[in-house]
Amino acid sequence: MVDYPAISEQLDDIESAREDGHRKIDWAREHMPILTALQAEFDAEKPFEGQRIGMAMHVEAKTAVLVETLAEAGADVAVTGCNPLSTHGDVSAALDEHPKITSYAKRGVDDEEYYEAIEAVIAHEPTVTVDDGMDLVAAIHEDYPELIDSIIGGCEETTTGVHRLRAMDDDGALEYPVFAVNDTPMKRLFDNVHGTGESSLANIAMTTNLSWAGKDVVVAGYGYCGKGVAKKAAGQNANVIVTEVEPRRALEAHMEGYDVMPMDEAAAVGDVFLTTTGNRDVITADHFERMNDGVLLANAGHFDIEINLDELAEMAVDEREAREGVREYELQDGRRLNVLAEGRLVNLASPIALGHPVEVMDQSFGVQAVCVRELVENGASDSSSEEGDQYEAGVHEVPDDLDREIAEIKLDAEGVAYDDLSDEQEEYMGSWQHGT
Template identity: 75%
Template sequence: MDTAAPISDRLDDLDAHVEEGRRKMDWALEHMPILTALREQFEAGEPLRDHRVGMALHVEAKTAVLVEALADAGAEVAITGCNPLSTHDDVSAALDAHENITSYAKRGVDDEAYYEAMDAVIATEPTITVDDGGDLVFRIHEEYPELIEDIVGGTEETTTGVHRLRAMDQEGALDYPMFNVNDTPMKHLFDNVHGTGESALANIAMTTNLAWAGKTVVVSGYGYCGRGVAKKAAGQNANVVVTEVDSRRALEAHMEGYEVMPMDEAAKVGDVFVTTTGNRDVITEKHFEVMQDGVVLANAGHFDVEINLEQLSELAVDEREAREGVREYELHDGSRVNVLAEGRLVNLASPVALGHPVEVMDQSFGVQAVCVRELAERGGEYDAGLHSVPDELDREVAETKLDAEGIEHDVLSTAQEEYMGSWRHGT
């Protein structure tokens, strides 16, 4: 197994990187009351003692707060990136400086180095995996199945990763328990809608320095992420067009007041395109050929397959870096198509990207943390396959957030609970 060296062995001026990474992490922690509360519990009880946690995530400041919480819970943690362009090297270095954490994540690596780093994480023989996109769990199954016997379970928090896991589970190929963190209410109602919506649009605006007002924004996919992008774009006075393959979601978008049309038609009218489907070939050659001059294309799905860049490059007569993070493709008729962040996840892979807002990720990473605790304490109770997160864990995170904000809410009385739980009450 060829594996990568830790980040600390691959950086010049290491101390400066560690200091800056720590500064970013401390700022994030100040605004993450859920993980602060869980961290205090974890430090006291060390529920992950004797566990090795292998992680493949976007290695930036908010992620680092989760990673340190797991390490402080007693785990030995090894982490790498889940996207070649989403790692912050200074944060990776600061994590690697923790005595219980080894970080192999480095920004801008090629495919070979990306998988070497993943192999290095796998070489620690994790007993719990934490994944974002599914690459880690799939590589273990495909390349290192001998390790599966000692893995008590794992978590996955992305739509794309869950799609892959669900297909794997349906084929009987998922050989250890995995929690579907993506589909919990605390994830899709907040992270997907508000997190993706705000961060995707913010990073597109910062990368391009262009306004939203008056633009026609085409949102591909009207799942929770697409809903968030559409809602936030409309809130900034953009005209929103939605493309969808699911009839009910298309109808939902129509009833929400958005124009709905096929991509073949939307390609002719859009100024900015944001893909959120988790599927491939959403925007292809036939669409590039009819787009207006100067359009902006961005992907808010996990993998760089939604915009077919191979076809675009073949169509182009010239390419250039129009602006940092913006690749301009000039077509035969002189029109220009601008692609952000190499077609990768724009809210994390663009040069100015900071990912989702801190408060949003506090909620999502809170769910990840309690799921890892659940696996450490009761992993043997779950069969191999994809599992929903127990509702009480999701609610625990919500209650922790409300307590931190000083927000009180009603509770059912005994009579109300009896009434809601009985079928005998009628007219």
């Protein structure tokens, strides 16, 4: 493995960076009652004592609260970024000051440095992995399979990562259990819909200083993230056009009142294009040829492959930085197409990106924390063990009681009361013998 330095060894003004990072983390923690409650529980019981947790996440203030929560539970944590442009260096430096945390996350690294930092995390020989995009899991399986027997399990945060993990599982290549955190109601209904919708539109508006009102906004993909983007854009008086490849989702978007059409048609009318598919080549040269002058192109999926920037660069006769975070490509006929955040996650990789709202990530990271607890308590299956509640290798749904636990903590923190079923109602719902 490579000898890659922690962030504290890479920054010049480390003390100033740490001070700024701690201030950001403190602000986030004040608005994260779920992780605050879990940290109090974990700090008293130290349930992760002796565990080594390897993480590849978007390293910013909200993630830092999760990292510190795991460390306060007794774990030794090594963390790096899962996107070269989403790291906040000051937050990374603040994390690295913690005696049980080593942070390798640095903003703006190239591909080589990115994977060197992944390897540096793996060098800690994690017993639990926490991933956003599955790069950490993939690297362990491909390059360090000798570590797999000592890993009790992992957690995956995002849609793209879960897709990759399920494909890996279908091929019989996933050799330890991983919870699909992305697929829980507490993640999908809030993080994907409200988090992606609000943060993507907010960052585009801040980066460009342009309004949404009256614009034709093309949303590629109508999964949970696409629904959130479409809903929030419509709420700011944009005209929303949805492109889809799945007929039921296309019909759902149509029934919600949005225009639905193929990207070939949408390319000629859109002012703003926002991809949310997790797939590659959603917008390509054929579409660039049809686009109007001045369009904005942004990605809210995962990797920087949804907008084919290689084809756009080949078509361009000139490029320039039109505005910080906005790359302008001038075509032969004089049309200018503007790419935000280098085609990476616009809500995390633009120059002033802050990611999802704090309250939203508190819910998602709360699920991550209790899933780590579940793995530590009932981890990977051991052939020598007689216990029957352990997890086999593969992708696992998050147990519903864990997801409900996070909802209950949040409702309690918000002072929201809700009903319980009576004994008679419980009995009725569980019986097939009761008729009308």
